[in-house]
Amino acid sequence: MRFYFPDSQDLVSPTYDFLNDEYLATRVRQRDDVYAHEIVAPRPYDGILLSKAIVDPADSRSAGKYAASQRARLYRLGVRRFFRLPDEMDSLGDCGAFNYIDEEYPPYSIEEVLDFYDGCEFDAGVSIDHVIFGYVPSGAEDDVDPAWKKRRIISLDLAEQFIGAVKARESSLEPVGAAQGWSPASYADSVVQLQKMGYRRIALGGMVPLKTSEILDCLVEIESRLDDQTTLHLLGINRVDSMEKFAEHGVASFDSTSVFRQAFMDERNNYHTANDTYAAIRVPQVDGNPALKRRVLAGLVSQAEVIALERKCLALLRDYDKCRAGIEETLSALEQYEKLVLGEGVKKKSYLSRYRRTLEETPWKHCPCALCQEHGIEIAIFRGTERNKRRGFHNLTVLEAKMRKLSFAGRRTGEAAQMRRTSG
Numbered sequence: 001m002r003f004y005f006p007d008s009q010d011l012v013s014p015t016y017d018f019l020n021d022e023y024l025a026t027r028v029r030q031r032d033d034v035y036a037h038e039i040v041a042p043r044p045y046d047g048i049l050l051s052k053a054i055v056d057p058a059d060s061r062s063a064g065k066y067a068a069s070q071r072a073r074l075y076r077l078g079v080r081r082f083f084r085l086p087d088e089m090d091s092l093g094d095c096g097a098f099n100y101i102d103e104e105y106p107p108y109s110i111e112e113v114l115d116f117y118d119g120c121e122f123d124a125g126v127s128i129d130h131v132i133f134g135y136v137p138s139g140a141e142d143d144v145d146p147a148w149k150k151r152r153i154i155s156l157d158l159a160e161q162f163i164g165a166v167k168a169r170e171s172s173l174e175p176v177g178a179a180q181g182w183s184p185a186s187y188a189d190s191v192v193q194l195q196k197m198g199y200r201r202i203a204l205g206g207m208v209p210l211k212t213s214e215i216l217d218c219l220v221e222i223e224s225r226l227d228d229q230t231t232l233h234l235l236g237i238n239r240v241d242s243m244e245k246f247a248e249h250g251v252a253s254f255d256s257t258s259v260f261r262q263a264f265m266d267e268r269n270n271y272h273t274a275n276d277t278y279a280a281i282r283v284p285q286v287d288g289n290p291a292l293k294r295r296v297l298a299g300l301v302s303q304a305e306v307i308a309l310e311r312k313c314l315a316l317l318r319d320y321d322k323c324r325a326g327i328e329e330t331l332s333a334l335e336q337y338e339k340l341v342l343g344e345g346v347k348k349k350s351y352l353s354r355y356r357r358t359l360e361e362t363p364w365k366h367c368p369c370a371l372c373q374e375h376g377i378e379i380a381i382f383r384g385t386e387r388n389k390r391r392g393f394h395n396l397t398v399l400e401a402k403m404r405k406l407s408f409a410g411r412r413t414g415e416a417a418q419m420r421r422t423s424g
């Protein structure tokens, strides 16, 4: 089972100074910063997924994640050298269909997409698809929203043109057909048609909102129509607990950012362990927190007081980690800072009881990953991109370890990939 990590230019600076919250003056972002696969071992994923929409947004109003100089560098170096991918990792391109979900028709031409894949020298690329928003398990063609039917036809039509263009150009790209649907039968029919066009690898799109049982229903139906050589990729799906079952029905790869993003997007499940999740301890930077900054500017709280409390919290957390401070005094400082950040009279959720659990159990002390070993409690502090992304990278290592423990007896997951994973 291969796991692809979707890129959004998530790098960290290995020389970041956590005590003073500063970058080295000599840091050159592109040269010195590192990706997750360069800073933790074993490498937490098997490949990178990169969407055209991130590099070349179709809508000129939305800024892509890539600056013009980065984009030029990506095209100049190719995706492998740009990401400094080791030989055993590979690259998968797609269009990022969620970025144009509101459009009536996908905004990219076949030529543009293939120029992106070929220009960046991707190993494999997904055909242009159009996401269907909805799931009606028993919905026949004529019962469902006509827009769904249309989107499925658009996706199939573009897939046919795409594989034709790959062949016409004699591109070395492995074409991956995108299947859309709203039910087991419609997904299975899309897969059948893609196989007829010549696709041997098929990506299932639009399944992110589905329940695991619904995904399984689709996979069972698809499997009954699947050729022996065809493998499936689940776009945007990460359900570790069900991966063995998914593999039994032909799934050989998936991609997801969810464990990474939970590090800083989730309300409470920020730091993962093999069996549990913890809330990271929020010590926002005064400068980096717009609400707090507004309150300082409005004269509601004094800047000096806020900065003093922020420093006190960080110092106590570090001391606590070294057993030089007690949990009660640490929590009491966090409580004072939280009150300042949230503001009096505003009824917002306190995190204190969650912080107590995180501090009592100090999960980072039991984590073998290089980041927890090096940074200790800093990894559990919710603050700024360097700590938050490192926590995300840590979560990826936890996912990798979980995946490594699974056994994939699926008929199509490939013994070679399986051996590669177990040999680490």
Ligand SMILES: [Zn+2]
Binding pocket: 364, 367, 368, 369, 370, 371, 372, 373, 394, 397
């Ligand atoms: Zn760790």
